[in-house]
Amino acid sequence: MKWGAPAAVLLLAAVLRLWNLGNPHSLVFDETFYVKDAWTLWNNGYESTWPVGSDDKFKEGITSEFGTDPSYVVHPQLGKWLIGAGMALFGSGNSFGWRFGVAVAGILIVLLVMLIAQKLFHNTTLTVVAGGLMAIDGHAITLSRVSLLDNFVTLFTLTGVYFVLIDRGQNLPRLMAWMRRRRAQLGEDHEGPTWGPTLWNRPYLILAGLAFGLACSVKWSGLYFIAAFGIYVVVMDALDRRRVGLPFWISAALLKQAPATFLLMVPIAVVTYISSWAGWILTSGGYYRNLVTEESGLRWSGPLSWVPDWAQSLWAYHVSAYQFHVGLVTPHSYQANPLTWLIMWRPTSMFYEGVNNGEAGCTFDSCASAITAIANPLIWWGGTAALGYLAYRLVRYREWKVGFILMGIVAGYVPWLMYLNRTVFQFYGIVYEPYMILAITFVVGLILAIKDDYKRSTGIAVLTVFGILTVLLSIFFYPLWSGMQISYWYWHLHMWMQSWV
Numbered sequence: 001m002k003w004g005a006p007a008a009v010l011l012l013a014a015v016l017r018l019w020n021l022g023n024p025h026s027l028v029f030d031e032t033f034y035v036k037d038a039w040t041l042w043n044n045g046y047e048s049t050w051p052v053g054s055d056d057k058f059k060e061g062i063t064s065e066f067g068t069d070p071s072y073v074v075h076p077q078l079g080k081w082l083i084g085a086g087m088a089l090f091g092s093g094n095s096f097g098w099r100f101g102v103a104v105a106g107i108l109i110v111l112l113v114m115l116i117a118q119k120l121f122h123n124t125t126l127t128v129v130a131g132g133l134m135a136i137d138g139h140a141i142t143l144s145r146v147s148l149l150d151n152f153v154t155l156f157t158l159t160g161v162y163f164v165l166i167d168r169g170q171n172l173p174r175l176m177a178w179m180r181r182r183r184a185q186l187g188e189d190h191e192g193p194t195w196g197p198t199l200w201n202r203p204y205l206i207l208a209g210l211a212f213g214l215a216c217s218v219k220w221s222g223l224y225f226i227a228a229f230g231i232y233v234v235v236m237d238a239l240d241r242r243r244v245g246l247p248f249w250i251s252a253a254l255l256k257q258a259p260a261t262f263l264l265m266v267p268i269a270v271v272t273y274i275s276s277w278a279g280w281i282l283t284s285g286g287y288y289r290n291l292v293t294e295e296s297g298l299r300w301s302g303p304l305s306w307v308p309d310w311a312q313s314l315w316a317y318h319v320s321a322y323q324f325h326v327g328l329v330t331p332h333s334y335q336a337n338p339l340t341w342l343i344m345w346r347p348t349s350m351f352y353e354g355v356n357n358g359e360a361g362c363t364f365d366s367c368a369s370a371i372t373a374i375a376n377p378l379i380w381w382g383g384t385a386a387l388g389y390l391a392y393r394l395v396r397y398r399e400w401k402v403g404f405i406l407m408g409i410v411a412g413y414v415p416w417l418m419y420l421n422r423t424v425f426q427f428y429g430i431v432y433e434p435y436m437i438l439a440i441t442f443v444v445g446l447i448l449a450i451k452d453d454y455k456r457s458t459g460i461a462v463l464t465v466f467g468i469l470t471v472l473l474s475i476f477f478y479p480l481w482s483g484m485q486i487s488y489w490y491w492h493l494h495m496w497m498q499s500w501v
Helices: 004-018 033-042 052-061 078-090 097-119 124-136 138-143 150-186 203-215 223-245 249-274 280-283 309-326 338-343 377-397 402-414 414-418 428-430 433-448 453-481 488-493
Strands: 349-356 368-373 485-487
Touching: 004 097, 033 052, 033 078, 078 097, 078 150, 097 124, 097 138, 097 150, 097 377, 097 402, 097 433, 124 138, 124 433, 138 150, 138 428, 138 453, 150 203, 150 223, 150 402, 150 428, 150 433, 203 223, 203 249, 223 249, 223 402, 249 433, 280 309, 338 368, 338 377, 338 414, 338 428, 368 453, 377 402, 377 433, 377 453, 402 414, 402 433, 428 433, 433 453, 453 488, 485 488
Parallel strands: none
Antiparallel strands: 349 368, 368 485
């Protein structure tokens, strides 16, 4: 059955993300910000303040002690609306409900990875490989079990990338059809200059713009994806024009099609982003909401005096948030320099609780419960090696599939190299992990396509060993991804590097 195996992978992903999702029944890591902000957003329309000790009250199911004073936040509202939806569905005091939104996003991420793999490779086996690796990887599982924003960014950027890939498959046939019509009209020997058509009927670019706008509405890092894949679309359009024989393919792509591509993708992204602030715009209590009204000296004058006060206040808020983002240097014990992300030097510990024998059900001398965003080492390090190989292949063979996969790394990882001195964390890498897994899948496809029987059988044997060890490692590490209580010595057995402790 063609879709039987992918469906089984999706079911596995759901089980690993939803099983015992409410454990621990307490706010962990940055849930203290996002979960509480989400609930006040659902109730007040804007993020509001909480009294001291509210985290402990959450454990007791008391979630109504928030006030009406605005809270200063530096991320847009969409991700928190989605977290709040789970709380509204299952109850604000239900820790399963706190995390339900990110878990669903994690399951959909696995689905999207398979859809992209099928579109790229047209091979069900490779589709299952890609989805299976994403389903059982610990980094992806952990980010689906802790209520942070990054899973939503990954979901929406992957959706946009998928739409770009669909458009990629339609663009060349349209150009070829245009060339056939032109030659039929003017004759095969016509040598007049041509830039080719401006293609406006590209609905998947509009959908991509919408998806990237949704990503920006969760975190501003979504901007990197619309920029990177917007450039990708223009470059591939130029190459497609050259392929069909248009003489002025570079100038046509840059001066004729690129403006149309911009208008197809960017305005809808901007409108989507502004709409995501609806709660802040339509209420009056949000932080900085009435800044221009209360401090009239800040109101714009001259050609921009017509801009509504709420828009001017929103702009001031964005300037403040941007300054916060670029200047964030608060030391944290689990911060990780982006240069070390690809080798997984400092995974983020999001929860740890140690108890002694007889406490909290501990039956060993000492026990530990942990949630740590340690990826499956074989998947993460194998993905890093595969990316290096794909970079070589791009230079050597200039394959478009390789370029497409690497563009995800350009959008999701490379921009962070501009912030080497900022406080950042390894778990931000969830946004580019799908492309690491697609890189592994590409290499697997090359091995399966080897024509020499001996080399192919050897390669399959290596892949089989890799697959078995990967599954065993996921079983071994799963307690550290799900907060299960284990003996302290077993927890310590997972700390392969001192930097992981």
